[in-house]
Amino acid sequence: xxxxxxxxxxxxxxxxxxxxxVEGAVVECVLNAGAFKxxxxxxxxxxxxxxxxxxxxxxSTLVADENSELGVKVVSFKLDDPKLDYTDPxxxxxxxxxxxxxxxxxxLAWSDDGVNFEIEERPLLTGSGxxxxxxxxxxxxxQIDDTYYLTYSAVSENGVGVALQTTKDxxxxxxxxxxFPPHNKDCxxxxxxxxxxxxxxxxxxxxxxxxxxxxxxxxxxxxHWGNHDCIARTRIRQWDCQRLGxxxxxxxxxxxxxxxxxxxxxxxxxxxxxxxxxxxxxTKVIARSDEPIMEPIAEYEQKGFFGNVVFTxxxxxxxxxxxxxxxxxxxxxxxxxxxxxxxxxxxx
Amino acid sequence: xxxxxxxxxxxxxxxxxxxxxVEGAVVECVLNAGAFKxxxxxxxxxxxxxxxxxxxxxxSTLVADENSELGVKVVSFKLDDPKLDYTDPxxxxxxxxxxxxxxxxxxLAWSDDGVNFEIEERPLLTGSGxxxxxxxxxxxxxQIDDTYYLTYSAVSENGVGVALQTTKDxxxxxxxxxxFPPHNKDCxxxxxxxxxxxxxxxxxxxxxxxxxxxxxxxxxxxxHWGNHDCIARTRIRQWDCQRLGxxxxxxxxxxxxxxxxxxxxxxxxxxxxxxxxxxxxxTKVIARSDEPIMEPIAEYEQKGFFGNVVFTxxxxxxxxxxxxxxxxxxxxxxxxxxxxxxxxxxxx
Numbered sequence: 001x002x003x004x005x006x007x008x009x010x011x012x013x014x015x016x017x018x019x020x021x022v023e024g025a026v027v028e029c030v031l032n033a034g035a036f037k038x039x040x041x042x043x044x045x046x047x048x049x050x051x052x053x054x055x056x057x058x059x060s061t062l063v064a065d066e067n068s069e070l071g072v073k074v075v076s077f078k079l080d081d082p083k084l085d086y087t088d089p090x091x092x093x094x095x096x097x098x099x100x101x102x103x104x105x106x107x108l109a110w111s112d113d114g115v116n117f118e119i120e121e122r123p124l125l126t127g128s129g130x131x132x133x134x135x136x137x138x139x140x141x142x143q144i145d146d147t148y149y150l151t152y153s154a155v156s157e158n159g160v161g162v163a164l165q166t167t168k169d170x171x172x173x174x175x176x177x178x179x180f181p182p183h184n185k186d187c188x189x190x191x192x193x194x195x196x197x198x199x200x201x202x203x204x205x206x207x208x209x210x211x212x213x214x215x216x217x218x219x220x221x222x223x224h225w226g227n228h229d230c231i232a233r234t235r236i237r238q239w240d241c242q243r244l245g246x247x248x249x250x251x252x253x254x255x256x257x258x259x260x261x262x263x264x265x266x267x268x269x270x271x272x273x274x275x276x277x278x279x280x281x282x283t284k285v286i287a288r289s290d291e292p293i294m295e296p297i298a299e300y301e302q303k304g305f306f307g308n309v310v311f312t313x314x315x316x317x318x319x320x321x322x323x324x325x326x327x328x329x330x331x332x333x334x335x336x337x338x339x340x341x342x343x344x345x346x347x348x
Numbered sequence: 349x350x351x352x353x354x355x356x357x358x359x360x361x362x363x364x365x366x367x368x369x370v371e372g373a374v375v376e377c378v379l380n381a382g383a384f385k386x387x388x389x390x391x392x393x394x395x396x397x398x399x400x401x402x403x404x405x406x407x408s409t410l411v412a413d414e415n416s417e418l419g420v421k422v423v424s425f426k427l428d429d430p431k432l433d434y435t436d437p438x439x440x441x442x443x444x445x446x447x448x449x450x451x452x453x454x455x456l457a458w459s460d461d462g463v464n465f466e467i468e469e470r471p472l473l474t475g476s477g478x479x480x481x482x483x484x485x486x487x488x489x490x491q492i493d494d495t496y497y498l499t500y501s502a503v504s505e506n507g508v509g510v511a512l513q514t515t516k517d518x519x520x521x522x523x524x525x526x527x528f529p530p531h532n533k534d535c536x537x538x539x540x541x542x543x544x545x546x547x548x549x550x551x552x553x554x555x556x557x558x559x560x561x562x563x564x565x566x567x568x569x570x571x572h573w574g575n576h577d578c579i580a581r582t583r584i585r586q587w588d589c590q591r592l593g594x595x596x597x598x599x600x601x602x603x604x605x606x607x608x609x610x611x612x613x614x615x616x617x618x619x620x621x622x623x624x625x626x627x628x629x630x631t632k633v634i635a636r637s638d639e640p641i642m643e644p645i646a647e648y649e650q651k652g653f654f655g656n657v658v659f660t661x662x663x664x665x666x667x668x669x670x671x672x673x674x675x676x677x678x679x680x681x682x683x684x685x686x687x688x689x690x691x692x693x694x695x696x
Contacts, residue, residue, distance in 0.1 A: 091557070096584055098557070131578070134557065158578035159558020178576040180529070181563050183555040207531040207553050209439070209446070209482065210507020215529055224572035228529040230479070230506035236444055 003343065004294040004324065004336035009115055011300050011332035018048055019121045021105060022070050025050040025062060028102060029305050031327030034141035035248065035314030036148060038170060042316055044109040044117060044325060045124065045139045045150070046333060051102045059086055062103050064127025064135060071105065071126030098157050103127065103135035106152065108170070114316065114323055115335060131156050131163065131178055140313050142189040142249045149222060151187040154178060162187040162202060164223065176223050180204065186245030189222065190257070190282065198222045199282055201246035201259065212243035214261065216283045229283045232275060239292050240273060241265050247312045250277060251322065255344050256286050260324065262311050263292070270309040271295045272326070274343050287347035294336065296328070304329025351691065352642040352672065352684035357463055359648050359680035366396055367469045369453060370418050373398040373410060376450060377653050379675030382489035383596065383662030384496060386518060390664055392457040392465060392673060393472065393487045393498070394681060399450045407434055410451050412475025412483060419453065419474030446505050451475070451483035454500065456518070462664065462671055463683060479504050479511065479526055488661050490537040490597045497570060499535040502526060510535040510550060512571065524571050528552065534593030537570065538605070538630065546570050547630055549594035549607065560591035562609065564631045577631045580623060587640050588621060589613050595660045598625060599670065603692050604634050608672065610659050611640070618657040619643045622691050635695040642684065644676070652677025
């Protein structure tokens with residue numbers, strides 16, 4: 001089942017629309033955008049993945065560099081240097097120090113109509129500090145009062161964790177470091193306190209026992225988190241049997257908190273589904289999609305850097321309509337709308 | 349190098365000393381004890397691992413059961429039941445529900461001299477609630493003022509995380525749920541605030557990038573944690589190249605915080621080493637053992653359920669002397685003493 005109304009202009013943002021952050025860099029993918037409203041406009045905080053154009057006989061890549069005005073610097077190695085180990089196409093090492101061949105930053109795009117976006121020429125946020133040397137990815141933007149909370153994947157040789165920054169004006173940012181240690185991704189905040197506590201969904205990964213499941217945690221201040229509770233596991237033989245993770249902030253409805261999430265099966269096919277959480281106790285899952293509410297069926301959702309993927313981490317609510325911004329095939333940004341009551345109708 | 353003075357009575361506690369928690373259960377291992385002082389006595393909060401004696405044609409195991417007076421219940425399945433899947437010796441499943449063949453609880457032992465222990469006949473704490481269905485393991489006990497903080501591994505089908513309970517009298521306990529989500533273990537608190545914040549060491553595990561590294565985090569209340577920082581990674585070709593994790597609470601010295609930790613190499617040989625952390629900024633590692641300060645060299649450290657292991661999560665400080673309680677070969681509890689100044693001498 002697929003109840004998404006795809007925009008006829010899809011994909012609405014493609015890599016060729018994005019100016020590389022440094023000379024010689026190639027924008028490989030623009031994907032997985034957080035979405036928010038600010039000063040009457042719609043903003044997308046997009047993930048831009050770049051790699052360096054390669055010169056013969058050399059291997060070059062980008063690393064985050066907070067001391068550089070560009071936020072990144074280029075490092076190059078001679079392919080015949082015996083200290084270089086580059087057997088894996090995604091990661092290589094020099095004298096034991098690892099590097100990724102592709103790193104991501106976050107870039108803003110602005111729109112009045114939610115479809116036609118003006119993309120800023122420079123990155124908004126690049127990896128900074130030792131927890132973000134390999135870049136930052138997949139940001140959820142949650143607004144609580146007049147503050148925007150940015151929760152994103154911080155990638156470094158230390159692992160992948162969830163970092164937090166806040167802003168009120170989209171010009172100055174406050175950093176709070178990692179709020180969830182590795183391995184963790186797919187973190188979104190609820191937009192209001194529940195029983196006097198802030199609440200987050202996130203996606204740690206078990207080892208030995210457990211797996212990539214959805215968890216719910218609480219906080220007095222949005223910076224320190226505890227009372228971690230696993231609320232949804234993968235389901236054997238179903239569309240979300242291999243992994244799952246939260247999308248953007250849960251939507252408050254009179255039936256409960258509606259969370260649109262991604263799930264992936266054994267063929268690494270990413271679909272969207274929905275979960276209904278108890279309004280007073282969001283660790284209680286009232287209902288969950290037996291079938292996806294959105295599947296990779298359009299050509300741009302099936303072919304790309306990593307095909308058969310629809311993945312969302314940003315939406316805009318307008319009454320019963322939810323406008324979903326989603327990454328398709330890990331390559332482009334697309335848009336679709338759904339009716340909230342129709343999603344609820346599939347659940348209960 | 350090995351600077352440990354092993355007690356001549358080692359091992360001081362063996363499985364045969366421990367009364368099983370239910371009829372038909374076999375104590376397989378008694379290991380990895382937290383250590384503390386209470387009312388002038390030394391207490392060990394030991395991990396006791398049990399399995400069920402097997403009846404022919406059946407497969408029985410224990411699961412945590414908070415509604416049972418014993419804290420656990422026995423579940424049995426017919427081996428010819430087609431719903432039973434028992435190909436793995438450590439874990440099996442019935443109708444898709446997983447079970448472990450061995451589960452652990454925490455049991456107290458008391459001593460006046462620190463060598464001869466009286467073991468309680470009943471478990472003190474058993475797994476309780478959905479995060480501890482497969483038991484609880486490897487508890488660190490940290491005393492801050494008159495409260496004892498118990499940080500231990502909570503094991504369930506949701507993964508392995510770190511849970512917190514507190515007590516003042518070793519009779520009544522307050523539960524605070526998971527303070528670190530999966531995969532996480534080896535958590536100890538510092539015994540005082542640093543720069544106005546409580547501090548913990550713990551051991552999350554990265555996926556894709558990162559690994560089983562030591563992290564340091566801070567908290568306003570010991571329940572909610574943030575500002576997670578990786579402070580020590582595995583070191584290629586060294587004794588701690590495969591994984592590492594904190595032992596008991598860091599020891600305050602005039603050189604800095606001294607943390608005795610375990611490391612493991614590619615042959616899964618577990619040794620103890622030391623780390624010196626800056627007194628005002630414990631995320632800063634001043635020095636770290638090039639060579640272990642204790643290695644599995646005694647016979648009881650080399651042979652057992654899982655050989656070649658010395659692992660500590662409990663110690664008692666008396667002036668310059670640290671008495672280390674440690675699990676040997678994952679089977680028995682042993683004791684050794686070291687001079688703190690001698691450990692520091694190996695570091696700086």
